[in-house]
Amino acid sequence: MGPLKGIRxxxxxxxxxxxxxxxxxxxxxxxxxRVARKxxxxxxxxxxxxxxxxxxxxxxxxxxxxxxxxLRLIEQADAxxxxxxxxxxxxxxxxxxxxLARNPKLVFGRMxxxxxxxxxxxxxxxDINYIALSGALHAIGxxxxxxxxxxxxxxxxxxxxxxxxxxxxxxxxxxxxxxxGQVVDAAMTDGAASLMAIIYGLKAMGTWTNExxxxxxxxxxxxxxxxxCSDGKFxxxxxxxxxxxxxxxxxxxxxxxxxxxQMDKSRWPDLQQKLAAIFKTKTRDEWxxxxxxxxxxxxxxxxxxxxxxxxxxxxxxxxxxxNGVTQPAPAPRFSRTVPAIQSVEKPSEEVLADWGFNADELxxxxxxxxxx
Numbered sequence: 001m002g003p004l005k006g007i008r009x010x011x012x013x014x015x016x017x018x019x020x021x022x023x024x025x026x027x028x029x030x031x032x033x034r035v036a037r038k039x040x041x042x043x044x045x046x047x048x049x050x051x052x053x054x055x056x057x058x059x060x061x062x063x064x065x066x067x068x069x070x071l072r073l074i075e076q077a078d079a080x081x082x083x084x085x086x087x088x089x090x091x092x093x094x095x096x097x098x099x100l101a102r103n104p105k106l107v108f109g110r111m112x113x114x115x116x117x118x119x120x121x122x123x124x125x126x127d128i129n130y131i132a133l134s135g136a137l138h139a140i141g142x143x144x145x146x147x148x149x150x151x152x153x154x155x156x157x158x159x160x161x162x163x164x165x166x167x168x169x170x171x172x173x174x175x176x177x178x179x180x181g182q183v184v185d186a187a188m189t190d191g192a193a194s195l196m197a198i199i200y201g202l203k204a205m206g207t208w209t210n211e212x213x214x215x216x217x218x219x220x221x222x223x224x225x226x227x228x229c230s231d232g233k234f235x236x237x238x239x240x241x242x243x244x245x246x247x248x249x250x251x252x253x254x255x256x257x258x259x260x261x262q263m264d265k266s267r268w269p270d271l272q273q274k275l276a277a278i279f280k281t282k283t284r285d286e287w288x289x290x291x292x293x294x295x296x297x298x299x300x301x302x303x304x305x306x307x308x309x310x311x312x313x314x315x316x317x318x319x320x321x322x323n324g325v326t327q328p329a330p331a332p333r334f335s336r337t338v339p340a341i342q343s344v345e346k347p348s349e350e351v352l353a354d355w356g357f358n359a360d361e362l363x364x365x366x367x368x369x370x371x372x
Contacts, residue, residue: 002029002330003337007172010035010073011054011081012094016127016152017160017188018083018111019050024165026053027330027339033351035059035070039372046323055344055351058372065370067093073355074099078175079107079168085124086116096183106181107171111164113155115187127155127188134159134192139199143213143220159191214265216240222272223248223262226301227279234301235279235287247296252278348372 004025011022013036026032032054039058042048060066071094074080080099082089089095089110096108113130114120120133131137131154132147141148164186171184202208202215214220223239239248245262248254254275261267279287284300291298302310308319308326320329322341330339346354348371349362357365365371 001337001342002027002339003334004169005029005337007031007079008077009033009079009081009168010070010077012070012084012089013037013040013056014083014111016050016083017156017164018081020157020161021109021111021164021168022054022081023050023052024161025168026342029337029339029342033057033073033355035073037061038066038369046325049325049327052322052327053342053344055346057348057351060370060372061092061094063368063370064093065365065368069352069365069370070094071099071102072357074106075103076355077103077106078172079109081109081111081164081168083111086112086121100181104181105175105179107168107175108181108183109164109168109171109186110183111160111186113160113188115190116183116185118187127152127160130155130159130188131192133189134196135200136192136196138210139196139212139215139218141212141218143211145212147212154195155188155192158195159193160186160188163191163194216263220265220268222268222275225272227276229282229284229287230280231283231285233284235284235291236299236301237275238297240297244295244297247294251291251294251296254278 007025007030009022009025009030009032011018011032011034013019013034022032022034034051034054034056036056036058038060042051059069061070074094082094099108100106110116112121113125114123128137128149131149134155136154137147137149139147140150164184167184167186171182175181199208199217203210208215212218216224219225223237223245226234226236228234237248239245242259242262246259249256249259252275254271256271258264258267282290287298288300292300300306300310307313313319318329318331319326320341321327330341333339349366352362352365352371353359362371
């Protein structure tokens with residue numbers, strides 16, 4: 001099950017991008033044990049989709065026996081995921097030097113906002129701060145308006161958790177050749193900057209400006225943006241290439257006297273107003289009937305209730321239901337080693353037993369209050 005079957009990972013429980021990284025790897029078949037604070041309760045329970053696919057065990061890391069319990073797990077693991085501020089793992093007695101001494105092949109994955117070093121490394125922050133520093137936040141928003149946070153997708157999940165998952169898999173592949181582990185320093189500021197690579201390239205070329213809502217991919221172009229329909233719903237248009245733009249003109253009957261000058265930015269505001277008026281003449285469903293599936297580069301803007309029910313997503317099985325909660329399915333797809341969400345309903349003792357702890361050890365840990 002899954003291309004990472006046979007890989008064992010220890011996850012030190014955290015929030016946001018760390019758990020997302022672990023979810024991705026668990027979806028791909030990795031066996032992950034999530035070490036949480038002793039007797040910690042998750043108020044979201046089954047609704048915390050980021051925790052799917054891996055069991056949790058509560059450990060008191062303030063006790064030496066708790067630290068030793070985690071080190072026992074690390075000895076058997078291929079990788080570790082932690083998302084604390086720089087220095088916290090070292091204070092706990094679980095820093096890279098200690099862990100790699102116990103397991104020289106360990107990939108030690110570290111998830112932070114600012115990175116393990118730098119002038120801001122020890123400061124608190126959230127997604128919005130990290131993408132602000134990388135230039136990404138400044139670039140997102142309407143013309144003349146303020147920067148708009150793109151949820152917490154760019155910093156936490158794209159630039160953070162996904163980059164850490166990529167880094168861990170890269171380091172695991174290298175460890176198979178070298179026999180040596182290493183530290184993966186995944187910073188959301190670094191990851192968000194990496195996601196902006198194409199925009200920095202366009203800026204250097206002189207085809208992108210710092211003005212929001214004035215560029216081809218930020219809503220400034222009339223052929224790349226969203227439009228409101230007569231029913232208050234929206235559609236998304238991405239007719240960049242000339243042949244797709246020609247089809248957009250044909251289907252909307254937009255009067256563009258100079259279609260060959262599509263990239264003339266001075267013409268965009270006027271044509272945008274004309275298109276806005278045209279899209280207001282039909283409902284979203286009427287535009288779908290006309291454009292969906294064509295080369296206009298069109299899609300309806302679906303809300304979180306509509307998206308799982310769209311025929312394309314249904315055909316792709318892009319969403320699944322787990323314990324009554326609709327959620328995205330594992331991605332990407334594989335032709336042979338098919339990923340799946342793992343079943344993990346196990347008590348702590350059984351989880352630790354799977355990782356080599358015997359009955360006497362488990363009884364001692366429980367009686368001494370080391371595990372919850």
